[in-house]
């Protein structure tokens with residue numbers, strides 16, 4: 162964790178220079194690169210020790226972001242309950258406001274969730290979510306109709322978020338990588354094969370020089386899980 166924190170120390174300068182938070186992508190996968198057995202289903206991959214590391218990592222960030230697919234599948238709390246520390250601000254990317262009014266994030270989290278949605282999202286649904294305690298951020302969409310993540314990062318920077326942890330799921334991981342928005346990768350590899358939903362899908366690159374790549378990769382064991390981390394070189398555009 163100390164080595165990762167040393168990398169996170171760059172986040173303030175990064176945010177000052179770019180106006181966007183430093184982005185740490187962190188998730189747990191099987192040996193064959195899966196984060197779930199089936200799309201839309203939760204799968205516990207991390208052992209206790211690596212899960213504790215994940216909570217330490219959450220506590221080291223100002224905000225934590227997941228996609229609406231993860232909220233619907235896992236109903237996560239996104240807290241740091243396994244360690245002492247401050248809960249990061251939850252941010253959910255949800256262009257159609259499918260966020261359930263009874264989600265754990267609304268019912269069992271001390272902070273109001275920020276829901277990043279599109280400018281076209283339903284206003285009545287926005288009001289219902291706001292009455293339930295959420296804060297809705299309306300943002301332009303990207304070419305595929307999803308929330309424009311680069312603009313979302315600028316908005317989060319303006320709201321005082323200096324470092325952001327992105328936890329998933331597959332579509333969010335792929336979008337952040339495809340758009341070269343990730344600064345640091347912290348990956349938990351669980352010693353199993355799943356044959357299910359892959360974390361990373363089409364990055365729209367075939368030239369190996371363009372693939373995202375760990376610079377100076379580090380590795381350590383936490384129980385039976387392998388933790389891999391390092392800054393992400395984004396390759397040639």
Ligand SMILES: NC(=O)c1ccc[n+]([C@@H]2O[C@H](COP(=O)([O-])OP(=O)(O)OC[C@H]3O[C@@H](n4cnc5c(N)ncnc54)[C@H](OP(=O)(O)O)[C@@H]3O)[C@@H](O)[C@H]2O)c1
Nearest residue numbers: 188189197202228230231256307308329330331332333336
């Ligand atoms: N192992 C792990 O560490 C881990 C971590 C997290 C999740 N998971 C698993 O991942 C699975 C969920 O993954 P998922 O791919 O279905 O959902 P996801 O990545 O959590 O959410 C994707 C959804 O976010 C919305 N979205 C809006 N703008 C987007 C953008 N620019 N790019 C991408 N998505 C955008 C889209 O829904 P709208 O069109 O409705 O806006 C999209 O379908 C679950 O099975 C969960 O258990 C595993």
